[in-house]
Amino acid sequence: MSVWRHRLFWPVLVLAALLASNLFFAPRFFAVRLQDGHLYGSLVDIARNGAPLILVALGMTLVIATGGIDLSVGSVMAISGALACVLISDLGDQNSVGGVLAAIAAALLLSLLAGVWNGLLVAVAGIQPIIATLILMVAGRGIAQLITSGQIINVRSGPYRVIGGGYALALPVSVLIAAAAVALAVVLTRRTALGLLIESVGDSPTASRLAGIQARTLMLMVYVFAAVCAGVAGLIYSSNVASADSNAAGNLIELDAILAVVIGGTALAGGRFSLAGSVLGAVIIQTLNVTCVSIGIPVETTLLFKAIVVIILCLMQSATFRAVVTGRFRRPPPASPSPAAAPAPRTEIPA
Amino acid sequence: MIDVKAPPLPPKGGVPAARRRAYRPDRRHVPVLATLALLILMYVLGVANYDGFSDIQVLLNIGVDNAFLLVVAVGMTFVILTGGIDLSVGAVVALTTTVAATLLHAGWPSALVLPLVLLVGTTLGLGMGSVIHYFKVEPFIATLAGMFLARGISLLINRNSIPITDGFWTFMAQRRIRFGPGIFISTSVVVALAVVLTAALVLAYTRFGRTVYAIGGNADSALLMGLPVTRTRVGVYTISGFCSSLGGVLLSYYMLSGYSLHAQGMELDAIAAVVIGGTLLAGGSGYVLGTVLGVMVLGLIQTILTFQGTLSTWWTKIVIGILLFAFIVLQRLVTRKAR
Amino acid sequence: MAEPSPVLVMTGIRKTFPGVVALDGVDFRLFPGEVHALMGENGAGKSTLIKVLTGVYGVDEGEVLLEGRPVRFAGPLQAQQAGVSTVYQEVNLCPNLSVAENIFIGREPRRAGLIRWAQMRRAASALLRRLGLEVDASAPLSTYSLAIQQMVAIARAVDVSAKVLVLDEPTSSLDASEAAQLFTVVRRLQADGVAVLFVTHFLDQVYEIADRMTVLRNGRLIGEYRTAELSQRDLVTTMIGRELADLAGIEPGRPDAQAPRGEPVMRAQALGRDGAIAPFDLSIHPGEVIGLAGLLGSGRTELARLLFGADRADRGALQVDGRRVHLRSPRSAMARGVAFSSENRRTEGVIGDLTVRENIVLALQAARGWARPVPRRTQDELVGRYLTALRIQPADPEMPVRNLSGGNQQKVLLARWLITSPRLLIVDEPTRGIDVGAKAEIQRLVAELSGGGMAVIYISAELEEVLRLSHKIEVLRDRKLVAELDNDATVNADRIMQTIAGGAAS
Structure with missing residues (x-):
């Protein structure tokens, strides 16, 4: 429990500070009003616009927990949005609910295949995750453009618009979808043994293998989950802008998602993960964007903020840096048997 | 040339100590040879299918259009040879063009602007290298931060494209080195070739270069053998930073503008060129010559698509993806055999 | 024989880590032109002593004299410069570079800052020839066998500095003929006057190559001996020692029941894996405890890993309950009721x-x-x-x-x-590095489990422990199962030690 508290303490504090600074510049920031049975306000906007990032970060969390990484999520977003929009634009009646559902199903199926591809490369072919997913990251945008014939496909479909722009129960549908995905992920990982096994593999693949855990299936599952999450995010994004833009959709979102996961306290090396932390991380990044707008500085400046956040997080996660701060190593540094390293108990065993 | 080592001699005499395996072509050359074969195949296909493809200028134009990428990819080669990665290159290129255009626009002399912008990238590289080495931060994350930083600063400087009208810049942009009627290269190609040759020389003939390979082969061993691991590891990121800003300068010649959104995704092209050029992503094996071939493959893909006319540009990405896949699998096979 | 003055003297070395005294007043001397074996079981302090010598660790007390001058190295590099080079079990070279580069990297012949490859290659070839190695210096190191790589590492070490050469388990990954090659090189160096400090756990090799040996146990110096004057059996006794007293009170005693018979739970026939363990036969019955005895590196763990599917056997057959099985992974062994607790608690446990x-x-x-x-x-x-x-x-x-x-x-x-x-529990060094009370509890538990019908394979370097628990004792030496002893009245620590040492067995 104390670990949990420790992990989320700083992210929560950062979020609170960001929100508070908004209050300073825009006094009505926290105002949420109900109009026509829909909630409106800056906070609602953050949640709504942040939904794709939350989804992608969710999938990324599990991938990172196994000790992997998925660079292809942005491309998968583009592919999913592209296929859905193309299929819908080909419909005789773009407002046909059945047609739209079929298009969505097709888009998600394609995302799933993308995840299987990544998973096979990593789990079966044994290729380093960063390299394996680089392939689809590069090729994926080409595939998305292939689907849309290189054009921006505009759709005018009422049912499709609902995903990204609609409301239900007074809340944006995209927020509900993201919430459902989070709930699903929590149930999947914490109500089954998936979370435990993933953390075990991410922490120590060797020990996990000797405990009888077969990492292959787990790896495959997390990459598929990440890709499907990205697919849903792609649908929300394209529905929101009512078009498929293969270049803009999910551009650089893999980096934001990784950042969100790291902010949320999941170590890049794998092991213990926190879905709540990742959601929090995604919300922080989204709030950062909104804050820039409300303070009146260019949105692009968020990149600088992100750079600073990444640098600070890097240093916090760096064993060497922590050693300076806390005076001890949590894990021995991977490289360099430096004489300065504290003697781990096992160093003197081999005689 | 880049590779200075003669192929291994067949074992002499029946001395038992030399229990060597049977002779086969040096494993380290296999990926580069594969790239060369691919390049020749693509070129032959191009010549066979399209009119005017055999024109010498078609090949030279690949150099003209990709000189900046080549310079950036050479820097990336150093980093990848040590087993690292540099995601910041595209952003540093953009930052360089923005800073250069802004300063020139403000009336600074080009003789001052040029070294200054080169210094910007070099310093950023030095900073990232230091964070990676001293704090043992993963290169992926540290250079990601560098990427955000560089892109952020350039966006902060100016969100719009800034035209460059400086005399030196336009001279460099328009100057053509002609070998005959309609056969020419740009100054950027000369710069890029100079960078390639220098890099090849450094990697093959200097202690620094050999240490780069040693770190990629086994960093712990390199340390135990007394090699200057720290200096070298920080050095490769500094070199990559320098190459990125030099690539940025070449891009600003090519575009005659500075723009914070220039070179989007160039890190991927650079990594792809290096990998397709046969350099092992795990480090320790590869040649600058391979990177040159890798960049030419990327350029040739685009040229073929241009000649084809009906094939659209997105095939470039798909083909690069397929090639990446093929070369990564090839690398797996080569390294697996090595075990 | 009139002894020349030693090149290296270590006196009164004491080194502690939090909670552990790794070295306690250890003396050590090394003469030019001798091969000196440093012997001791796990945790005896061999590694620590070498790390102190090469400057990886500082010392709490004591002195290191190199050629009569006190030295204190800041690290292996400084030690190397002063003339003390180390070659480790894992080849610390770069497999992707050529042989010549591996010998000369960092010290390449240069002109105007550029490496002179041809000259370097010639120098490397000459050096290798001098050591009796016909190796193509321009070929990548990875094209050669581990033995050759090891010798290249030695070539580099002696070329950098040729006073003291520390060989830290250089033969662990080599087969017999490769080790023989390596010894040829070592003898040549010896003839050149290099002092060689040799650490190994292969006893035969010690008697083959070493002139003298120093035995450590539990961080203390037990003695310095001429190889010719200490029999292999006495060496083992010296290394293992006998510290029965602290366990006497809680000792459950030798299992009284005769080893149970009937259908074996597991039966291995000529099961083996190249480079890990020679083909062996083994069967274990319900309620039976089999102890695996042998020195570190004798193949105990490798044997256990095959039975658990952690490594795949590449020869022989394995039966569980009389049925032929192929264990492809730990999971498949678990499905058949096998459990395995590794000796590396932290990394594999x-x-x-x-x-x-x-x-x-x-x-x-x-x-x-x-x-x-x-x-x-x-x-x-x-x-x-x-x-x-x-x-x-x-x-x-x-x-x-x-x-x-x-x-x-x-x-x-x-x-x-x-x-x-599980029906078969394999425990690898379950009591290593833990306190006496916990040790006794674990031993009692094993006895209880077998009493309840579980088959147990118990791996331990401590003979007393194996004797106390096992119905049957399998003795391993140099990656071979060399003897199977029923743990009856005729079996005692002496006899096992004799078997381990390779004297008249069973």
Whole structure:
């Protein structure tokens, strides 16, 4: 429990500070009003616009927990949005609910295949995750453009618009979808043994293998989950802008998602993960964007903020840096048997 | 040339100590040879299918259009040879063009602007290298931060494209080195070739270069053998930073503008060129010559698509993806055999 | 023989780590032109002594004299410059570089800052020839066998500095003929006057190459001997020592029942894996405890890993309950009721970040698959039961297991396997590095489990422990199973030691 508290303490504090600074510049920031049975306000906007990032970060969390990484999520977003929009634009009646559902199903199926591809490369072919997913990251945008014939496909479909722009129960549908995905992920990982096994593999693949855990299936599952999450995010994004833009959709979102996961306290090396932390991380990044707008500085400046956040997080996660701060190593540094390293108990065993 | 080592001699005499395996072509050359074969195949296909493809200028134009990428990819080669990665290159290129255009626009002399912008990238590289080495931060994350930083600063400087009208810049942009009627290269190609040759020389003939390979082969061993691991590891990121800003300068010649959104995704092209050029992503094996071939493959893909006319540009990405896949699998096979 | 003055003298070396005295007043001397073996079992302090010598560790007390001058190295590099080079078991070279480069990197002949490859290649070839190696200096190191790589490492070491050469288990990954090649090189160096400090756990090799040896035990110097004057059997006795006193009070005694017979749980026929363990036969019956005795590196762990599917056998047959099986993974062994707790608790045993509870249920959960989680109530009940039964301290199921002591981590590992109700439990050095009380508890537990019908394979470097628990003792030496002894009245530590040492066996 104390670990949990420790992990989320700083992210929560950062979020609170960001929100508070908004209050300073825009006094009505926290105002949420109900109009026509829909909630409106800056906070609602953050949640709504942040939904794709939350989804992608969710999938990324599990991938990172196994000790992997998925660079292809942005491309998968583009592919999913592209296929859905193309299929819908080909419909005789773009407002046909059945047609739209079929298009969505097709888009998600394609995302799933993308995840299987990544998973096979990593789990079966044994290729380093960063390299394996680089392939689809590069090729994926080409595939998305292939689907849309290189054009921006505009759709005018009422049912499709609902995903990204609609409301239900007074809340944006995209927020509900993201919430459902989070709930699903929590149930999947914490109500089954998936979370435990993933953390075990991410922490120590060797020990996990000797405990009888077969990492292959787990790896495959997390990459598929990440890709499907990205697919849903792609649908929300394209529905929101009512078009498929293969270049803009999910551009650089893999980096934001990784950042969100790291902010949320999941170590890049794998092991213990926190879905709540990742959601929090995604919300922080989204709030950062909104804050820039409300303070009146260019949105692009968020990149600088992100750079600073990444640098600070890097240093916090760096064993060497922590050693300076806390005076001890949590894990021995991977490289360099430096004489300065504290003697781990096992160093003197081999005689 | 880049590779200075003669192929291994067949074992002499029946001395038992030399229990060597049977002779086969040096494993380290296999990926580069594969790239060369691919390049020749693509070129032959191009010549066979399209009119005017055999024109010498078609090949030279690949150099003209990709000189900046080549310079950036050479820097990336150093980093990848040590087993690292540099995601910041595209952003540093953009930052360089923005800073250069802004300063020139403000009336600074080009003789001052040029070294200054080169210094910007070099310093950023030095900073990232230091964070990676001293704090043992993963290169992926540290250079990601560098990427955000560089892109952020350039966006902060100016969100719009800034035209460059400086005399030196336009001279460099328009100057053509002609070998005959309609056969020419740009100054950027000369710069890029100079960078390639220098890099090849450094990697093959200097202690620094050999240490780069040693770190990629086994960093712990390199340390135990007394090699200057720290200096070298920080050095490769500094070199990559320098190459990125030099690539940025070449891009600003090519575009005659500075723009914070220039070179989007160039890190991927650079990594792809290096990998397709046969350099092992795990480090320790590869040649600058391979990177040159890798960049030419990327350029040739685009040229073929241009000649084809009906094939659209997105095939470039798909083909690069397929090639990446093929070369990564090839690398797996080569390294697996090595075990 | 008139002794020349020693090139290296270490006196009164004391080195402590938090909670452990690794070296306690150790003296050591090394003469030019001799091969000196440093001997000792696990944890005897060999590694620490070498690390002190090469400057990896500083010393708390004591002095190191190199050619009569006191030295204190800041690290291996400085040691190397002063004339003390080390070659390790894992080849510390770069496999991707050429042989010549590996010898000369960092010291390449240069002109105007550029490396002169041809000259370097010639120098490397000359050096290798001098050591009697016909190796193509321009070929990548990775094209050569480990033995050649090891010798290239030696070539580099002696070329850098040729006073003291430390060989830290250089032959562990070599086969007999490769080791012989290596010794040829060592003898040549010896003839050149190089002082060689040789660490190994292969006894035969010590007698083949060493002139003199120093034996350490538990961080203390036991003695310095001429190889010719100490028999292999006495050496083993000296290395292992006898420290029965501290366990006498809680000793459960030799198993009284005769080894149970009937259908074996598991039966291996000519099972083996190249480079790990020579083909062996073994059968184990329900309720039987088989002890594996042998020195470190004798193939005990390798044998166990084959039975658990952690490594795949590449020859021979394995039967479980009379049926032929192919173990492709630990999972497939688990499905047949086999459990294995590794000797490397930290890297192959517990999952540090996970809690005690999670670590305990891990194997059971892995066997059930992710979709069928062990209900939390069952988990709590099981974990609670084993926390009490094994007296795991602190008895907090939600504490990260990394915070537990070694002995308690070991108990957590045992609990992990016991809740899977295995029929064959393989434990590899379960009592290493843990305190006496926990040790006795684990031993008692093993006796109880076998009493309840479980088959147990017990691996330990401590003969007394093996004797006390086992019905049958399998003795291993140099990666071969060399003898099987029924643990009856005729068997005692002496006889086992004799077998381990390769004297008249069984």
